[in-house]
Amino acid sequence: MEAFTSLASGLSVAIQPMNLLFALIGVLLGTAVGVLPGIGPALTVALLLPITFKLDPAGSIIMFAGIYYGGMYGGSTTAILINTPGESASMATALEGNLMAKAGRGGPALATSAIGSFVAGTIATLGLTLLAPYLVEVAVSFGPEDYFALMCVAFVTVSATFGDSPVRGLSSLFIGLLLGLVGIDILSGQSRLSFGIPELYDNIEVTTLAVGLFAVGEALYVASRRHIHEEKLEAVRGSLWMTKEDWKRSWKPWLRGTLYGFPIGALPAGGAEIPTFLSYATEKKLTKYPEDFGKGAIEGVAGPEAANNASAAGTLVPLLTLGLPTSATAAMMLAGFQQYGLNPGPLLFAEQPNLVWGLIASLFIANTMLLVLNLPLVGLWVKLLAIPQPWLYAGILVFATMGTIAANPSPVELIMLAVFGVLGFLMRRFDFPIAPVVVGLILGPIAESQLRRALSISLGDPMVLLQSPISATLLGIAVIALVLPFVLKGMGRFKAVED
Amino acid sequence: MTTSPKRRIDVAGLVIALILIGLAGLVWWDMTKLQILSPYDLGPKVMPIVVSVGLTLLAIGNGIGALRGDLPPRDSLDWKPIILILGGLACLIALVAVGGGFMIGTAILFATTSAAFGRRAFLTDLLIGAVIAVFIYLLFGKLLTLSLPAGPLEHLF
DSSP, rough: HHHHHHHHHHHHHTHHHHHHHHHHHHHHHHHHHHSSSTOOOHHHHHHHHHHEEEEEEEEEEEHHHHHHHHHHHHHHHHHHHHHHOOSGGGGHHHHHHHHHHHHTTTHHHHHHHHHHHHHHHHHHHHHHHHHHHHHHHEEEEEEOOHHHHHEEEEEHHIIIISSSSSSHHHHHHHHHHHHHHOOEEEOOEEEEETTTOHHHHHHHHOOHHHHHHIIIHHHHHHHTTTTTOOOOOOOSSSSSSOOOOHHHHHHHHHHHHHHHHHHHTTTTTOOOOHHHHHHHHHHHHHOOOGGTTOOOOOOHHHHHHHHHHHHHHHHHHHHHHOOOOOSSSHHHHHHHHHTTOOOSSSSHHHHOHHHHHHHHHHHHHHHHHHHHHHHHHHHHHHHHHTSOOHHHHHHHHHHHHHHHHHHSSOOOHHHHHHHHHHHHHHHTTTTTTTTHHHHHHHHHHHHHHHHHHHHTTTTTOHHHHHHHHHHHHHHHHHHHHHHHHHHOOOTTOHHHOOO | OOOOOHHHHHHHHHHHHHHHHHHHHHHHHHHOOOOOOOOSSOGGGGHHHHHHHHHHHHHHHHHHHHHHTTTTTOOOOOOOHHHHHHHHHHHHHHHHHHHHHHHHHHHHHHHHHHHHTTTTOOOHHHHHHHHHHHHHHHIIIIIIOOOOOOTTTTTGO
């Protein structure tokens, strides 16, 4: 098995003391930001980008991946104990998890989500290990037109297919694409949408956009509706450990959750919400204790938690093999690669096998670290929730502005941060999804250059997009994915199903 | 999706549609100034055209949604904290722009944000913000050798 020899050599990279340290920092930071409301893994990676610029690429990327995995673990703690899921991926967990905590079974709920996350994360990372080499082989034969078509699929699925409203999702995406246009066009040397402002000639910094949307936007939004609801922290009462009964009721949901999470995460459709809600619905149907649902059923925590961790690993498949980010965090990780001049894709596997396989191997290590850190230390993580909300958000904003000016010390950059913050606030208020903006900014310019490369090879004949069988198929999928939500209006709204 | 029994035109939704139309127009206008240099390259104009057309269609889509009143329900809004946070940001931006360094601005931003979230100890928070700013300056500036905008206070370190 070629994959395992690669993985073994990757392991030798991952267990270097420095890389272990980076993985540990990553999972600690990830868990912390996952637990804290208001900061997610995407924002954390965005804030760290300017700071890690001068560090070793392998170490930083291992740290980013640790943050991603850690965020998934930490998010469940908040979802279970205060019923405010840190991110959409934990929404399904909050449904039964918070009820369990209210019934004094917070301990087992946290335990089943931590162990389930470990099981799912490990299986899914194994899936990544086995799947990646095949995808890389396929991707090597991709021409520019095929890449362009693939990105169209990602654009559509990320923004339109699975959201609440395809129109609002696509609006977000096109705002991202618009922002991606700003700056000097590399191929022709002409500036677009720059209006003579020097800071705009060098394109819009992904960090500034992400930090503005996620940190400033979130702070404005939460502050503006603080008068509406009060959060209540449930104390962890009773035993942390799962009874034999809990184990018996948990293991099947873990495995089923993994089966939903990994493939859906790996498809260029992204998002952890779909698999978590699918898993929730499945467990509700299959359970032997239907009377427990609505009162705190452990299956309803075990399944979705496994699904969300498995989907995080799944998301790394298109990211590493094709350079295709399908979630906000994956988009920030792509920006992390790009800041070192690395472009994820088949070439990266050939040119930097140590880095890629070191990263994959370190995911196994990070997962184990997370299990060890999370179960016994859950009391400590919960203490983080005691930070007063005013200081928490004030601190977030201070770090957000520092990160931005450290990357680019100019008042214009800060003005852009504030503008993106207002944009993020308005988008939250009017229920426009945020991730498509970030994906549009990062992928838009890549898609454009692939399209133009394809067209210049074909001497300007746009039929090249349909003559390649791969590209034609992918474009067909993109069209179906675009039209489907309009046709099936009212379907696929998992939130509605849950009500 | 919950729809209110009386469907009425959503003014905010119409404004969003207008903004999208405006952006589409801006992109189109900017595109007309570009030149196509190579006969084979579709050039820098393709993507702006796609984006502009896309935004126009989406503006229409959003406009229809607003006229039918199908926007998701919104909660009431408290403007005071928003003004406080943006005011703090504005102070920071102004101070950086005039060369006042970032420490004072950071302290102000910390205190205003904290006030936006309901704390009523502005001076204490200003002090805490200042301590954090010094800490960040030492960490970023000295340890990680990143350049932060410096003013009179920063030169003391």
